[in-house]
Amino acid sequence: MSKRMLMKGNIALAEGAVIAGCRYYFGYPITPQNEIPEYMASRLPEAGGVFVQAESEVASVNMVLGAASAGARAMTTTSSPGFSLMQEGVSYLAACHLPCLMANVQRGGPGLGNIAASQADYFQAVKGGGHGDYHLIVLAPNSPQEMMDFAILGYELADTYRIPSLILSDGVIGLMMESVTVRDDYVPKPPAKPWALTGCKGREKNVIRSLWLDEDGVIINNNKLQAKYREIEKNEIRYEEYMTEDADVIAVAYGMPSRIARTVVESMRVEGLKVGVFRPITLYPFPYQRLADLASRVKSMLVVEMSAGQMVEDVRLAVNGKAPVELYGTPGGAFPEEAEVYRRLKSLLK
Amino acid sequence: MEQTIIYERPSSMVDLRLNYCPGCGHGTAHRLICEAVDELDVRERTIAVAPVGCAVNAYDYFDFDVCEAAHGRAAAVATGIKRVLPDRLVISYQGDGDLASIGMAETIHAANRGENITVIFINNANYGMTGGQMAPTSLVGQITTTTPGGRNPSTEGYPIKMAELIATFPGVKYAVRTTVADVRGVRETKKAIRKAFELQLDGKGYSFVEILSNCNTNWKMTPVESNKYITNELVNFFPIGVYKDDYKE
Ligand SMILES: Cc1ncc(C[n+]2csc(CCOP(=O)(O)OP(=O)(O)O)c2C)c(N)n1
Ligand code: SF4
Secondary structure (H helix, E strand, C coil), rough: CCCCEEEEHHHHHHHHHHHHHCCEEEEEECCCCCHHHHHHHHHHHHCCCCEEEECCCCHHHHHHHHHHHCCCEEEEEEEEHHHHHHHHHHHHHHHHHCCEEEEEEEECCCCCCCCEEECCHHHHHHHCCCCCCCCCCEEECHHHHHHHHHHHHHHHHHHHHEEEEEEEEEHHHHHCCCEEEEEECCCCCCCCCCCCCCCCCCCCCCCEEECCCCCCHHHHHHHHHHHHHHHHHHCCCCEEEECCCCCCCCECCCCHHHHHHHHHHHHHHHHCCCEEEECCCEECCCEEEHHHHHHHHCCCCEEEECCCCHHHHHHHHHHCCCCEEEEEEEECCCCCCCHHHHHHHHHHCC | CCCCCCCCCCCCCCCCCCCCCCCCCCHHHHHHHHHHHHHHHCCHHHHECCCCCCHHHHHHEEEEEEEECCCCCCHHHHHHHHHHHCCCEEEEEEEHHHHHHHHHHHHHHHHHHHHCCCEEECCCCCCCCCCCCECCCCCCCCECCCEECCCHHHHHCCCCHHHHHHCCCCCCCEEEEECCCCHHHHHHHHHHHHHHHHHHHCCEEEEEEECCCCCHHCCCCCHHHHHHHHHHHHHHCCCEEEEEEECCC
């Protein structure tokens, strides 16, 4: 029987990872995600696992690379400046086809910025960040429940496709407390990993690498990566819709702003106004097609995000001129205001 | 007449032509590692981490599992592997640019945590692969492509002595410096590598073997001259010896 518990988003994420079979956590403190390493420091040894406080984010992500190479479900988490430091390792993880789970509980940037919630690392998460042609599976939770569920889903997808999964969260979702159904009846079933480095007993040696100095090695690997990404784009797009069936105007938002948008839409519906919310759950793969379909029958869309405007570019790409797309973006750790979302949706209805 | 084989390729070394320059010490160091792996009969539970540098292709030469790491990050990668598989022999093989420059933090902190791994450190006093630029270990006055007037301590600092530095950490159980420049050096290196592996297999803690090696190509010397340079010059600043041994016989 699953139990319900009041849980902070960060803790829900950490416990979700443990439930998913993660036994190796490597990380470095940074606000607003410190609850995760702190929780793992006591939780993992109790679960027969290992917690290492690394000397830096650079080291953390490379420890994850080592542990993932050895076939384990390993994890690191951080916040924006830390995720910048991890980009080198992220590129290598992607190139090496290594499954793992990472989380970026975003804060305001650029630079040291502030410790308020933000969504300004969207580009970095979905458009690269490290060097080379690669993608991560990027999941955007909007509740502590999803912090837990996506930790589990993140590992499942990572192992299925041999790809790093990233939970792109924000400081509010990380720190808010809500009732969570703890999925402690979940039984992790990681697939066999015949490619893992375990010592070559009874088989040929395994090599995990991202270097090919021969003529077409890198091209072959890139083609393999791209084929995998096409497969993921076909199978793993996830989104949530609220009152979109008959909506004339749709708010598009993920993470924390999706909750604000929903509250506003609920109250506008009471007034009889035809508005809805579209929430991308996977930011990669992005729900381009569904947004395109919606765009052909709505008046306009309003993108609400805690950045100067990043996801809005993907929404515009999806909509492709079929409907006007307006942005309400709040950079630097500022919060979208309900009154402003209301005002903008209403004016777009006219 | 009956023939006795007294010397052959270690079975954990792949039968391939190495891509190292003829006369380079990397090949010798590889061989000694493979000999020790064979002698200890641990090929099937050995996992090496290959660096960025001339030894970047080490995964082609070792006939056991190998993970390649980003420049300087080998010790962190080795940490991840070892924490998951504590009963395997985990070897990090790194050059001086890799270990003492870009990877200094990872190097020192893995040593300080006392990770139960073995780090084989090839010190050839320059960046071989990228064409002979200054390394943290280049000697004062050494001419490299980025120190055309010779390394000047007032602007480039002094060479870093890794074996001595590593030996200062309580988590380190064994730290030595050897050479592969002559027969005696090769024998000593083999002994050191074997001992380092044994300590790791016994769960004793971190071991570090610094090997003074040549880079005859970038030093612009013949292999013989380069080995003489090691035994006559390099050792004066980087003395051969055991800097730490918590398990002396
Ligand atoms: C992040 C990064 N920076 C720089 C390089 C370029 N690079 C490749 S090898 C190397 C130097 C390696 O020198 P060393 O570790 O001394 O090994 P050697 O080639 O001498 O054996 C450098 C700087 C790289 N591959 N990655
Ligand atoms: S460049 Fe130097 S270190 Fe590299 S293989 Fe040639 S001699 Fe050896």
